[in-house]
Amino acid sequence: MKNNLIIGIRMTVVLLVLFMVIYPLSVWAVAQLAPNNGKGEVVVYKQNIGYSNIGQNFTADKYFWGRPSAVDYNAAGSGASNKGASNEEYLAVVQGRIDTFLLKNPTVKKLDIPIDLVTASASGLDPNISVASAKVQITRVQKTRKISSEKLNSLIDANIEHPFLGIFGPTKVNVLKLNIALDQLN
Amino acid sequence: MNTEIFGIIAMFLLTLALAIPLGKYISKVYGLEKTWLDFIFNPVEKVLFKLSGVNPEQEMNWKQHMKALLTINVVWFFIGMIIMMTMGSLPMNPDGNPSMSADLAFNTVISFVVNCNLQHYSGETGLSYLGQFYLMFLQFVSAATGMAAAVVVFRAFRDKTTTELGNFYTYFMKSCTRILLPISFVVAILLAFQGTPMTFEGKDTVTTLQGSSQDVSRGPAAAFVAIKHVGTNGGGFFGTNSAHPFENPTYFSNMVEMIAQMLIPFAMIFAFGYFIKRKKFSWMIFGVMTVGFLALTIPNVIAEMQGNPMIQKMGIDTSLGAMEGKESRIGAAATGYWSIATTVISTGSVNSMHDSTMPLSGMNELLAMMINSFYGGVGVGILNFFIFIILAVFISGLMVGRTPEFFGKKVEAREMKIAMIIALIHPFLILVGTAITAAMPQYGTATLNNPGFHGLSEMLYEFTSASANNGSGFEGLGDNTFWWNVSTGIVLLLARFLPIIGPVAIAGLLAQKKYIPENDGTLKTDTATFGLVTLTVIVIIAALAFFPVLALGPIAEYFTIY
Numbered sequence: 001m002k003n004n005l006i007i008g009i010r011m012t013v014v015l016l017v018l019f020m021v022i023y024p025l026s027v028w029a030v031a032q033l034a035p036n037n038g039k040g041e042v043v044v045y046k047q048n049i050g051y052s053n054i055g056q057n058f059t060a061d062k063y064f065w066g067r068p069s070a071v072d073y074n075a076a077g078s079g080a081s082n083k084g085a086s087n088e089e090y091l092a093v094v095q096g097r098i099d100t101f102l103l104k105n106p107t108v109k110k111l112d113i114p115i116d117l118v119t120a121s122a123s124g125l126d127p128n129i130s131v132a133s134a135k136v137q138i139t140r141v142q143k144t145r146k147i148s149s150e151k152l153n154s155l156i157d158a159n160i161e162h163p164f165l166g167i168f169g170p171t172k173v174n175v176l177k178l179n180i181a182l183d184q185l186n
Numbered sequence: 187m188n189t190e191i192f193g194i195i196a197m198f199l200l201t202l203a204l205a206i207p208l209g210k211y212i213s214k215v216y217g218l219e220k221t222w223l224d225f226i227f228n229p230v231e232k233v234l235f236k237l238s239g240v241n242p243e244q245e246m247n248w249k250q251h252m253k254a255l256l257t258i259n260v261v262w263f264f265i266g267m268i269i270m271m272t273m274g275s276l277p278m279n280p281d282g283n284p285s286m287s288a289d290l291a292f293n294t295v296i297s298f299v300v301n302c303n304l305q306h307y308s309g310e311t312g313l314s315y316l317g318q319f320y321l322m323f324l325q326f327v328s329a330a331t332g333m334a335a336a337v338v339v340f341r342a343f344r345d346k347t348t349t350e351l352g353n354f355y356t357y358f359m360k361s362c363t364r365i366l367l368p369i370s371f372v373v374a375i376l377l378a379f380q381g382t383p384m385t386f387e388g389k390d391t392v393t394t395l396q397g398s399s400q401d402v403s404r405g406p407a408a409a410f411v412a413i414k415h416v417g418t419n420g421g422g423f424f425g426t427n428s429a430h431p432f433e434n435p436t437y438f439s440n441m442v443e444m445i446a447q448m449l450i451p452f453a454m455i456f457a458f459g460y461f462i463k464r465k466k467f468s469w470m471i472f473g474v475m476t477v478g479f480l481a482l483t484i485p486n487v488i489a490e491m492q493g494n495p496m497i498q499k500m501g502i503d504t505s506l507g508a509m510e511g512k513e514s515r516i517g518a519a520a521t522g523y524w525s526i527a528t529t530v531i532s533t534g535s536v537n538s539m540h541d542s543t544m545p546l547s548g549m550n551e552l553l554a555m556m557i558n559s560f561y562g563g564v565g566v567g568i569l570n571f572f573i574f575i576i577l578a579v580f581i582s583g584l585m586v587g588r589t590p591e592f593f594g595k596k597v598e599a600r601e602m603k604i605a606m607i608i609a610l611i612h613p614f615l616i617l618v619g620t621a622i623t624a625a626m627p628q629y630g631t632a633t634l635n636n637p638g639f640h641g642l643s644e645m646l647y648e649f650t651s652a653s654a655n656n657g658s659g660f661e662g663l664g665d666n667t668f669w670w671n672v673s674t675g676i677v678l679l680l681a682r683f684l685p686i687i688g689p690v691a692i693a694g695l696l697a698q699k700k701y702i703p704e705n706d707g708t709l710k711t712d713t714a715t716f717g718l719v720t721l722t723v724i725v726i727i728a729a730l731a732f733f734p735v736l737a738l739g740p741i742a743e744y745f746t747i748y
Contacts, residue, residue: 008258011238011355012265012327015362018234019323023367027374027409031384038384040404040432048393051402053381053431056394063396067514076389076401077310078426080511082541082662084640085494086747090510094497113502115493119510122429122538128514130506168193169437170506170517179395 045180051075055127056176061104062144063182064129064137066175067116068097071124081120094118107139128172131160147185155181190519194487197441197523201448208449209456209468215364216337216357217461227364234359242359245350248694251338252687254354255331259299259683262324266295269320279314280388281403286312293671293678294321300682301328301563303414303421303534303657304648304674306666310403310425315386321421322410326370329417329450330361332565335686336454339572340461342693343593346701351694361565365450366416373446374412380442381435384408407432415447418563420534420657428524428537429513440516440537444524447533451561454568462593466712471571474717475530478560478724482550483526489544490522496747511539522547529554532563534657541635541644541660545747548643548660549740555654557728558612563655569689574727575711576605576692578720582709591708595696608688612653613731615677619649620735622673629669635662639746643739648674653681 031038042049050056057073058065066073070081083090097118102110114133134156142149159178163169214221235242246254269276274285286294290306297304298321307313313321334357341351378384383404390402407423411433414421424430434440455475459468490512493504507518516524521538528535529551540551554560559570579597583590590597623630623645634641644660651658652674659665665674710716 004254004257005261007239007254007355008261011234011240011258011359012261014234014237015327016323018362018367019326020319023371024319024322024406024409027371027378027412028384028386028406030375031378031408034378034384035381038378038408039387040383040385040390040402041381041435045395048395050392050394050400051390053435054400054402055431056396056400057398058396060396073400076403077308078403078424078430079308080426080429080539080542080661082539082635082660083510084541084636084643084662084743085496085508085510085544086638086640086743087636090636091496094510095500098500098502110501111503115497115502115504115506116509116514118502119497119512121509122511122513122536123424123426123431125426125431126513126515127431130514132503163189164193164437164441167189168196168441169189169520170514171189172514176395183395 043177043180045183050176052174052176053127055125058175058179061140063179064134064141064175065117066129067126068118068120069124070120073125075125078123078125080122080124105137105140108136112136127174127176128161129175131156131171131173134173134178141182145182151185155185190517193437193441193520194523197444201445201452204445205449205452206456208453210460212365212453212457213460215360216340216457223364231359231363234363235355238355240355242353242356244353246353247349248338248351248690251335251351251354252690255335255686256683259331262299262327263295266299266320266324267291270294270317273314273317276314276316278316278319278386280386283311283314289668289671290666293675296675296678297657298324298419298421299328300655300678301332301417301419301532301566302652302655302678302682303419304652304659304678305421305657306671308425309423315405318405318410318423322413325413325417325419325421326362326366329366329419329564330358332563332686333361333365333454334358334565335690336565336568338690339569339693340458342697343462345697346594347699348697351697366413369446369449370412370416373416373442374408376442377411377439378408380439381432382408382411382439383432404432411443412446414535415443415533416450418447418451418531418533420528420532422535428535429539431513434516434537437515437520440520443535444527447535448527448531448561450564451531451567454565458568464712470712470714470717473714474721475560475571477721478557479526479530482530482554482560483523486526486543486547486550487519487522489547490518494544494747508542508544511542513537525551526554528658529656530560530562531567532558532654532656534651536658539661540647540658541662545740545743548647549736552643552647552650552736552740553728553732555650555656556613556616556732557724558654559724566655566686570685572689572693573605573608573685574720574724576601577609578716578723579709579711581723582716582719586709588707588709591702592696592711594701594704595699596702597696601692601695604688604692608685609727611684612681615653615681616646616649617731617735619653619673619677620646623649623669629667633664633667633670635664639739639743643743646735646739649677652677655682
């Protein structure tokens, strides 16, 4: 037993050096070659930077909106609603989001509202929406910006992120990048 | 929509294609045969063994193995308690996060020591980078502990009659250096290039396009997220685990993480076959596990892609599926697949919020952990499955009226008693834990996030996850309370070490027995028939133990919305 304890302590010290120092430092060293030196990918706008993987809160009519967030896009925390499918309080919240969306987008038919626009993401920081969710907002953005809907339509098409290798996974739009491109259009 | 289905088929097939050669490699590592990486690892390990004061050639019997295993785990626990309770004032804390309370530290350290990673804290605000790094260390060594224990079972069936089962420290060290470390390094690099941060700079503050201010947590996440999956640990760097866009930035990173977590559990099955020179036996095990896995996965993928009927009734476009608690870049199909992969193996990392999955998806996630041996965690999955094999051998033996034998060894009363205790302890911990908590509304109901049947599922999930050493959760549960921290902490300890000691003891006892050569009357354990018997045993035990509580939770919820 005593022998095991001494070996246990010595081996732990050896492995602490291996796994808490050598391993992370080697990964860190290689990550210096990664986008933005491993500090998180960024995009530039108006002399500011934003993290392209971290969603931002868009509420103004002139921007395309992202998904609802249970933590208001607080990226110093992250979180979801964790509401169950049968929870009536939750279903009322979803109904409320649908009503608000229809109010702000009076030309849109209810059946055309994609579900990702009225349900909260898992991280509360989802940077993406589906292509349909971007297109359903065209009329509103067009009215506030006075840009033709054809132009907005092709702007969205230009910002579509296709499935990985063309065959794996969903098609989507990065809301922050789309809105930056929108600002640059004016 | 089809691209989402292609994605999950590709993930499964790629895992299998990588696991077969890896299994062969793992078998060589534990068999101490030559491999092409010897030129690096031989000299390195020589130094590591010398510094640790270990003689790697010293043979141990099964009891000595278990003593060595338990002692070193105790060392990790005490160091962990010290770090978690003082890290607030130690270096590497750029965000100024506080130390943990005693009960939260107890729960956190135990849960990482036992490879569970039930996280009652949130990474962004609950840990310093030093704390994260110590937990990362535990992710390596807890995975290696499980693998070393599995190798003892491998050894017990390789030699005809023996008490010498190799050296614990050798198996443990080689699992770390030759298997976990290189694979984690590759995965970490892939993730870093996909956009997972690997930086020691703390939070950043940016101005959003709309002009408000946003704090963004970062950190040395890529290294952490890699071993979290490779070691089937599942503890996330950030609060929302692999749903967080830094922890899992793209669909490709999602595929990498998915393959990384299933790779070693698959490979260990094939390693077993190569090691004892019974490849067909590996395929029998793999077949049973895959049937079970698919039976749980396919309904989940379908249910999540179909979406929530209550929202469909509101008359909107639900063609994307059940998107509450899911991420757009991953999609409903890959999320449904992940929700079962992470629960059949004991990872417990999540790329969606299981609390918001459909009722029967939630049931399948629970069942995956209740059975806990369709693939299972690194090392321990095969130990759990071994218990079911022993039960199936015994029942088959009774049916044909012969003394049950397994690989030329008589399975007798003593082994059967151990197997039964281990098979029953898992339902016992889950059901008793849930029942006690449900009986005390001030500790149980008060912490729930959802009413009704789903609320019961939240409590049931927490104990199931703890007892399966899984670590995922119905995360709406307010689980950072004294009751949850301590009760699940105790469940974690029992549910980790007993299911390791039990199978190793059975294997050790069988290894000492006289070898009886196979003849015409011997029960063949590498056939589809035997596989079917094993599957039946698993289904019967799970159904009898868990059906009543599932009927009160997810099944009842299903009927309220469909």
